Every structure is written in structure tokens, then in C-alpha cells.
Amino acid sequence: MGRGLPGGGGAGPESGPHPAEGRGGVRMKGRQAAGVRARGRQAAGVRARGRLGGWLADAALILYFVFALFPVAWMLILSLKPADQLFSTYFSFTPTLESYRTVLGDREGIPFTRFFGNSLVVSVGAVALSLVVGLPAAYASARLRFKGSENLMFTLLSFRFAPELTVIVPLFVLYQKLGLFDTYVGMVWVLQLITLPLVVWIMRSYFADLTPELEQAALLDGYTRTQAFFKVALPLVKPGVAAVSLLAFIFAWNNFVFPLILTSNEAQTVTVGALSFLGGDRPKYNLTAAAALVSVVPPLLLALTIQRYLVRGLSFGAVKS
Template sequence: MSKERLTGIAVNAGLVVYFVFALFPVAWMLILSLKPDNQLFNTYFSFSPTLDSYRTVLGGGEVEGVPFVRFFVNSLVVSIGAVALSLLIGLPAAYAAARWKFRGSENLMFTLLSFRFAPELTVIIPLFVLYQQLGLFDTYVGVIWVLQLVTMPLIVWIMRSYFTDLSPELEQAALLDGYSRTRAFVKIALPLVKPGIAAVSLLAFIFAWNNFVFPLILTSSNAQTVTVGALSFLGGDRPKYNLTAAAALVSAVPPLVLALTIQRYLVRGLSFGAVKS
């Protein structure tokens, strides 16, 4: 057997081992979610699988005092709301950053990016105090507003590159035809970057959906999301690990579906070139 073939076999074997290692937590959660209550603590891989945990979690009412379905709806509301607000403000900001350069513009963009990568725990205490004083604690508006720290920098930075790649001559021609700058932005620039808008919207939704720290500290019950609500089944005298696992897997479905969908839009967005002069 040649050396190249042995190397290929070793690489493939290593990839299989890593694949199993990386997916084992997901497989273990699936196993936990399928276990009945009476076999939860006394079995490992040999048990009678059941879908009772999923029926219980998705029942619609409060389960073990946890309204999981309402938490799921809350996540949809705040994630979609955060992305919509970020697009409304971020798209014009990205366009302006791509078209107008001034002293300190790059520093301003870097400051905006730092909001995305700064540890959330560094701002959570003053935000908690402000939210209590302003009446934003445990509200949809409060969660949507704070999630702008997650979604806005992402949208502005990615969309700036799309607008930069667009030829300014297209908008200048529209201005010569009597379009205002705003109308040229809406009618000319935005339609040309639709693939980029779709891709960045999906990315922003995934980041907003998966956020844990802000809903944990800034919500109580009314606006709590699934990332926090899924852990509520661990309370009480006997933690319901099967319900927690089922809730976590259910809450992972929307970002997983979007993550699989986003690949097509990313390819379209990256391959969508501007008109070159």
C-alpha cells in the first residue's frame, strides 16, 4: 500500500473520529430527550425510547411551571424585531460608510465593530440598572433594543462591503435623471444587494436567537427566550433532564434550518459582482 493511500486513510479516520467527538453532545441530548422518566437516571444507551418529552414541551400550556411555547414565540418576536430594526438603521448606515469617507471614519467603524466583540458581561450591570429605571426590564422593546449590540455591527460591516463593491456610476446616472439620493439608494442600490441583505439577515437572526446573557439578566418571564427558558426544567427537587434536552433540541431547529438555508444566499451574495467600469 502506497504512502499516499495510508496518509489518506489516516486523515479520513481522523475526520471520522473528530466528527463523532463533535456530534456526541448532540447525540447525547437526543438520547436524553427520548428517555422516559423512570429510565432517566438508571440507564445509558439501553432504554425504551418515547416522544413524551417532546409532547410535553410542545403541549402549549405550562409544563412544570414553564411556558416553553410562549418562550419560543418570544424568541421569534425579539429576533425578528431585532433584525428588522437593525436593517432599517443599518442599511443606510452601511451605505453611508461605503460612499462617504472622512477623517476618523475607519475609527468610527472599528468602534461599532467593538460593540459586537466586547464581552456582554462588561455592560450588563449598567444596562440592568437603566432598564429597571426606564421600565424596559422584561419587555419585548427592551430585548429588541439591547440585541442591537449583537445584530447592528454585523449588518453594517457586512453590508458596507456589498455597497463598496457597487459601482457609484449607477447611482450617479440616477441622480442625473432627477432621482434624489434617498430614491437612488432605495431604487438602485438596495435591489442590487438583495442577496447580501438576505444573507446578513439570516446571520443576524441566528446570532439574536442564540443570545443568552441579555435575556438571562434583562428578562424575567414575560419576554424570556428559549435559550434561557430551556434551562427552567432543571429547577425543582428532581431536574427534568429529558425535558431540558427536548426543549434545547426544539429551540435549535430555527437557527439550524436558517444555517442550512444561508449557504445558498451566501454563495449568491459573494458571487454577485458589481458592474465594473
């Protein structure tokens, strides 16, 4: 009774949703909505934790920069103070450039500008010698593997790890006998003992990252191994050369022990010469601060000049296979 015809509009038992099925669909939709809300809360929590982590990282960076720049700011303030206000407990003072005029004018009987020039000469000389010797050595070490090459590289790098005070006494005796004491040649030679291992070790990784097919193609074109080095490999690692040159210059410029022991006056560098203002009965802290800040200028200018190459050189080696 009451069965609908096929194709007709009759409403049989099959025509509408079963009550149980309707309740199941409602429960399923409810679970889906609850899942969406849970995922939304989870995503919001992740975003909140991400923002909190970003704030903490920013705060840590700010604290680090304050900690790192505080000595520089203190020296700057000290260098701008008049001599009669050096130990004043008041923060307010009348800034003056008299300390810089005294330092750069070679007053007080201290030839600071000569010390500054000495540092430029011996640092540039040490870096140049290290590049001339170290770049071919790094390339050969990366391409011409032989038994014991890794041990040789580690031995070379161990020279950089050795404390300077362990070799300073024999070097002092040797320099006295060879006439290298207080000379530019002697300082360039001893500073390249610091910079050469750095150049070889870092540039070796750059050359090792180069795909050998580039040099093999150059060799097939008739290039010699030396020509392949200068015309193919070396241009590809220019960012690395810029980065390692800056690092080597900073190491040579900042060295204190070797100039302190192996020089007396003629070849004395700025790191030792800046301390000359602390001598005497009345140490001149404002002049020492001014000399220290002036000595920071060359590495800073060099870093700004080669900044484009420096960022690339520190971020990647070269073309990888």
C-alpha cells in the same frame, strides 16, 4: 576508386550513418526514455500524494463532524429516553416522545411555548431594526467617505467585541428606571446592540464592492441618492442581506446573558426558559434536552429557507468593478 556518381545509387562514405553518430543517437534515445520514465514516476508520486491528502482531509472532516454532532446526538437520545431510564447504563431503551409533549404542552408549570414565542418576537424585531438602520448606514459608510470614517466604523464594531457582562449592570439599572425591564421593547433594543454592528460592518464591504458607475448612471437618469440606494444598490446585495440576516438572527436568538438579567418572566426567551427544567429537587434532563432541540428549529429552518441566497452571499459580495 569507387566514388558514386551524382544522382546515382553508388554507396560512398557519405551515404550511411557514421558509427559514432549511431551510438550518440542511441544514447540520446535512452536518455529520453529514462526522462519519460522519471516523469511518469514523478506524476504517479504526485497522484499518490494527492490521493493520500484527500483521504486525510476526508478523515479530518469525518472526525470534526463526529465531534461536532456528538452533543446533538446525545441530547436527541436523552430527549427520547423515558424518565425512569435516564441514568441507565444500557444503550437499548424504549424511545418515547413524552418529553416533547411535556415541553410543548407547557406542563411542569413552565410556559415554554411562550418563551419560544418571545424569542421569535425579540429576535425578528432586533434583526428588522438592525436592517432598517444598518443598511443605510453601511451604504453611507461605503460611499460617503470622510475624515475619521474608519475610526467610526472601528468604534462601532468595538461595541460587538465588548463583553456583555461589562455593560449588564448599568443596563439593568437603566432598564429599571426607564421601565424597560422584562419588556419586549427592552429586549429588542438591547439585542440590536449586538446585531447592528454586525449588519453595518458586513454590509459595508458588500456596498464597497459595487461598481459606483451603476449608481452614477442612475443619478444621471434623474434618480436621487435615496432612490439609487433602494432601486440599484440594494437589489444587487440581496445575497449579502440574506446572509447577514441569518447571522444576526442566530446571534439574537442564542443570546443568554441579556435575557437572563434583563427579564424575569413576561419577556423571557427560550435560551433561559429551557434551563427552567433543571430547577427543583430533581432536574429533568430529558425535558431540558427536548427543549434545547426544539429551540434549534427556527435558525435551522431559516437557514434552509434562504440557503440559495446564503451560499451566494457568503461566497461573493456583489458586482465588482
